[in-house]
Amino acid sequence: MKFYNISNSTKRDLLLFFLILLIACVRILTVGNPELSSLANFTPLGAIALFGGAYFSGVRAYLIPLGTIFLSDLLLNLLFFDSGYPLIYDGMLWVYLAFSLMILVGRWLSNNLRIRNLILSTLVITFIHWVVTDIGVWLTGTLYPMTLKGLWTCLLAAIPFEKNFLIGTLVYGILLFGIFEWLLFTNPSLVRRRIVN
Numbered sequence: 634m635k636f637y638n639i640s641n642s643t644k645r646d647l648l649l650f651f652l653i654l655l656i657a658c659v660r661i662l663t664v665g666n667p668e669l670s671s672l673a674n675f676t677p678l679g680a681i682a683l684f685g686g687a688y689f690s691g692v693r694a695y696l697i698p699l700g701t702i703f704l705s706d707l708l709l710n711l712l713f714f715d716s717g718y719p720l721i722y723d724g725m726l727w728v729y730l731a732f733s734l735m736i737l738v739g740r741w742l743s744n745n746l747r748i749r750n751l752i753l754s755t756l757v758i759t760f761i762h763w764v765v766t767d768i769g770v771w772l773t774g775t776l777y778p779m780t781l782k783g784l785w786t787c788l789l790a791a792i793p794f795e796k797n798f799l800i801g802t803l804v805y806g807i808l809l810f811g812i813f814e815w816l817l818f819t820n821p822s823l824v825r826r827r828i829v830n
Contacts, residue, residue: 654701763795
């Protein structure tokens, strides 16, 4: 089967997948650059989860973003960290639980695509990332005591990283959603729904 004979739905999914892979490459290049260490957590991961959840349907809404995140973790580990970080680590369940919940927010957004809802969703997924991943840090680590005060200290320590996560999600989210909506505008045969004011 030739590429130009595939359905518009398949073309749409391939385009979505390409955009997610492209933005994941940006993550690999920025995280792997030690000169950008002050931008810790300024990554497209939240935007990938929200975007994938909003535009893919069914199980692909989870598999493609989570698979891309895992693949980018793998490549970062191999290319920049000399396999010095384990791919399976204590807090991994919490991190991928957080991203799964973010995708769920993207699923909600898919039926409510509005600019204000995109901004609201970004705030919600940042809160999810903050609470879920830091509960994981608190429960699986030894840095904070297993008390409510220890949990609160852990959450407070994460605020600068979450600020970067929020800004990164906004910036990359605007890029992903904006580029895809522009592509839909220029190729109406791919349109299913569109963001409106």
